[in-house]
Amino acid sequence: MENAIQQCIVCDRQQAVGIAICDQFICYSCEQEMVKTDVRDEKYLFFIKQMRQIWLKKNA
């Protein structure tokens, strides 16, 4: 797997390390933050919102 610079869909920053979900890129730091964010945290809702946008785009 090559480390191409991609734009993170959560923080909008250009990052090389991260994961791809449904062809969309989430950088390592956002992924780590998501993992440790409590579901009751409003930040988690932000992540979900960003993710939903991906799915909506994908199913459009």
Ligand SMILES: [Zn+2]
């Ligand atoms: Zn990010």
